[in-house]
Amino acid sequence: MKMRRAWAAGVSVVALGSLGLTGCAAGGTDAADDGNVTLTVWQNSTTGDGKQFWEDAAKAFHEENPDVTVKVTSIQNEDMDGKLQTAVNSGDMPDVFLARGGGKLADIVSAGKVKDLTDLIDDDVKKAFGDAPFSAFTIDGKIYGMPSAVLPGGIFYSKDLFAQAGITEEPKTLDDLEAAVDKLKDAGIAPIALGAKDAWPAAHWFYFFAVRACSQDIVQSLSTDPDFSDPCWLTAAENLADFAAIEPFNDGFLTTTAQQGANSSAGLLANHQAAMELMGAWDVGVIASLSPDEKPLPDLGWFPFPEVDGGDGEPGAMMGGVDGYSCAVDSPKECEEFLNFVSSKTWQENYATAFQTIPASQDAKGAVTDPSLIPLMEAYGSAPYVSLWLDTALGQNVGNALNTGVVEMLAGQGDPKKLVDSIANAAARG
Numbered sequence: 001m002k003m004r005r006a007w008a009a010g011v012s013v014v015a016l017g018s019l020g021l022t023g024c025a026a027g028g029t030d031a032a033d034d035g036n037v038t039l040t041v042w043q044n045s046t047t048g049d050g051k052q053f054w055e056d057a058a059k060a061f062h063e064e065n066p067d068v069t070v071k072v073t074s075i076q077n078e079d080m081d082g083k084l085q086t087a088v089n090s091g092d093m094p095d096v097f098l099a100r101g102g103g104k105l106a107d108i109v110s111a112g113k114v115k116d117l118t119d120l121i122d123d124d125v126k127k128a129f130g131d132a133p134f135s136a137f138t139i140d141g142k143i144y145g146m147p148s149a150v151l152p153g154g155i156f157y158s159k160d161l162f163a164q165a166g167i168t169e170e171p172k173t174l175d176d177l178e179a180a181v182d183k184l185k186d187a188g189i190a191p192i193a194l195g196a197k198d199a200w201p202a203a204h205w206f207y208f209f210a211v212r213a214c215s216q217d218i219v220q221s222l223s224t225d226p227d228f229s230d231p232c233w234l235t236a237a238e239n240l241a242d243f244a245a246i247e248p249f250n251d252g253f254l255t256t257t258a259q260q261g262a263n264s265s266a267g268l269l270a271n272h273q274a275a276m277e278l279m280g281a282w283d284v285g286v287i288a289s290l291s292p293d294e295k296p297l298p299d300l301g302w303f304p305f306p307e308v309d310g311g312d313g314e315p316g317a318m319m320g321g322v323d324g325y326s327c328a329v330d331s332p333k334e335c336e337e338f339l340n341f342v343s344s345k346t347w348q349e350n351y352a353t354a355f356q357t358i359p360a361s362q363d364a365k366g367a368v369t370d371p372s373l374i375p376l377m378e379a380y381g382s383a384p385y386v387s388l389w390l391d392t393a394l395g396q397n398v399g400n401a402l403n404t405g406v407v408e409m410l411a412g413q414g415d416p417k418k419l420v421d422s423i424a425n426a427a428a429r430g
Contacts, residue, residue, distance in 0.1 A: 038069045039334050041096040042084070043325075044077040045355070048289045053354035057342050064341075068334050077259065078198055081396060088113050093328035095335045099145040100321055101136030102388045103223050103395030108326075109139050115327040118143045120336040125343045125361075133360040136322040136388055145324040146339040147360035148351060151280040152320030152380045153204065153389075156287070156372060159299040161189050161275040170303035174243070177306045181248040184275050190250040193274035195258030195265035196410060199403040200391060202253075204278050205243070206406045206419075207319045207390045210236040213311035216385050223393045226427035228420055232312055237409070237416030239308060244410055250274050254411055259286050266290055270297060278305070280320055280389075284370050285356035296356060302372040304379050314384040321389050322360065394427070401426035 041058070045051045051074050058070035073094075075083060080098055087093050093113055099105050108114050121143065126134075129147060137145030157170075162180070165187040171177040184191040196202040211219060214232035221227075250256060250268060257264045258279075266283060268274040270290040277283065288296040307315055327335035341347065348364035351357075356370055358377055368377065380386065391399025405422040408414040414422075 036067045036069070037332055037334050038071060039095050039332070039338060040071045040073065041325075041338075042073050042075055042080070042094040042098060044075055044080050044098050046074040046076055048294065049354040050285065050289075053350060056350070057347060061338055061341050065334070065337070068338075070338065078257075084108075085396070093330075095328050095331040096325050096338060097328070099137065099324050099326040100389075100392045101145060101324065102392035103399070104392055105137060105144060105326065106139050106223070107395050109144050113329055114144045115329045115331060115335065116142050116144060117146065117327065117336060117339070121146065122340045122343075125340055128345065128348075128361045128363045129343070130362060133322050133324075136392075137324055137326070145326040146343055147322050147324040148342070148348075149281070149323040149355065149357045150320070150360055150380065151282055151323055151357065152318045152376060152383070152386055153208070153278065153280045154302055154304045154318070154376060154379065155276050155278050156269060156283050157276040157301050157303070158269060158272055158297070159301045161272060162301075165189055165275070170301070171306050172303075174239075174306045174308045178243070178246055178248075181246060185247075190268065190274040191276060192248045192250065193256070193265035193268040193277045194249040194253040195256045196249075196254045196407050197256055198258045199400075199407050200389075201258045201265060201279065202410055203391060203403040203406040204319070204389075206236060206240050206402070208278065208305040209239045209243075209308065210390065211317050211319050211387060212236070212305070212308040212313040213239065215312040216314055216317065216387075218312075219317075219387045220385065222390065223388070226394055226398060228424040228427060233420045233423075234416055235311065237419045240406070241409060241416050254407070259290075262290055264290070269300075281357050281373065281376055282323070282355065284372055285354075288356055296370055300370075300372040302376050316379070316383050318380065318383045318386045319389060320380075320386050321392055323357075324360070397429075398423065398426045 043054050054072045058072050061070055062068060084097055088108055088111055133147035133150055134143055137143055165183040167180050167183055171180050181191040194201060213236040218230055218232060259266050261267055262271055265277050266286045267290040269277045270287040287300065291297050325339055345361060345363045348359040348361040349367035352359040352364055352367040358368055358373060359365060391403055394402065402423045405419045409419045
């Protein structure tokens with residue numbers, strides 16, 4: 001096979017980088033007659049420090065392994081899933097590719113396209129990471145991905161805009177959040193940025209309302225038993241509809257993207273055009289890349305998704321994901337060697353710094369210094385449980401139906417019952 005790359009989906013390749021070279025054909029491993037190997041990596045950072053991290057890692061690995069050239073292809077996050085699915089269907093897989101675990105990864109594993117890494121991960125890496133990050137990539141007792149970051153979600157906000165609106169405390173309950181929305185609107189500030197054009201950011205709101213409304217058993221059984229008959233799912237949809245009715249989101253949220261440019265939802269927060277955004281831990285780095293000086297936002301804060309009265313959810317439960325990378329089933333041994341290389345303490349620290357996020361390695365968490373990530377890590381450490389993003393847990397087909405259904409409801413083209421019915425119907429089709 002030919003070698004290629006890595007965690008999201010689509011068709012357009014936004015940037016290329018490899019040891020200072022440009023111009024890389026899509027495809028997997030190339031092994032030359034002289035024994036040299038070319039390894040191709042697909043990852044989803046197209047600009048700034050994140051893209052530079054992968055270029056630096058490729059160069060450093062090549063220096064230690066002169067017979068291996070690592071070609072890194074940068075793909076826009078929203079394009080990754082589709083592009084990877086095309087590679088699966090064509091049989092022309094990248095060697096290293098971004099993976100989010102759950103049902104999405106299970107679908108590719110079931111197609112026989114992913115290498116079993118269970119016995120190929122270095123013991124010191126397993127010890128440093130612990131069991132939890134690997135759970136998202138464990139299918140039928142086997143590990144099919146190497147974690148790179150833990151990415152729990154919550155609400156990022158501008159402390160300056162909160163102060164401007166007279167908000168003195170972070171919201172702890174849904175009533176508190178609604179009161180904050182009212183104060184921000186009275187102050188002429190868009191309360192919450194939402195990139196609903198990309199669908200999944202809008203669906204995050206349903207995910208978190210579901211974590212508050214549904215029990216842990218119901219939420220965590222979705223990957224093996226996607227049953228939406230429990231009334232808690234309708235409660236979650238109704239709670240979201242009621243919250244949306246107070247008009248908390250930025251004007252034009254249905255056509256706003258999540259992470260692409262200053263007018264995206266992350267860009268609105270980065271440029272103080274909106275006060276809040278519900279997002280995963282990666283948002284800190286995205287916001288920094290979109291701020292006027294392309295540096296971390298000095299007044300950025302974070303608080304957990306508020307508690308909601310009347311639900312069966314565990315207080316403090318979180319929704320999130322684990323970023324990671326997998327190897328194609330017929331990739332060379334250099335694939336797992338590269339993943340072990342970038343999972344060392346030094347490179348995990350570099351990853352945390354480049355992406356302004358929480359590394360998977362416990363040994364590297366000292367590299368996390370952003371003030372907004374400290375409370376997030378503390379909440380993550382004390383959470384009774386952390387569920388995978390629902391679309392990740394459910395797999396691409398059902399997950400896409402869920403995400404699309406949420407946007408339709410927010411656009412006035414559906415209601416809570418229609419949303420739950422559409423998810424249940426998609427799950428029944430498999």
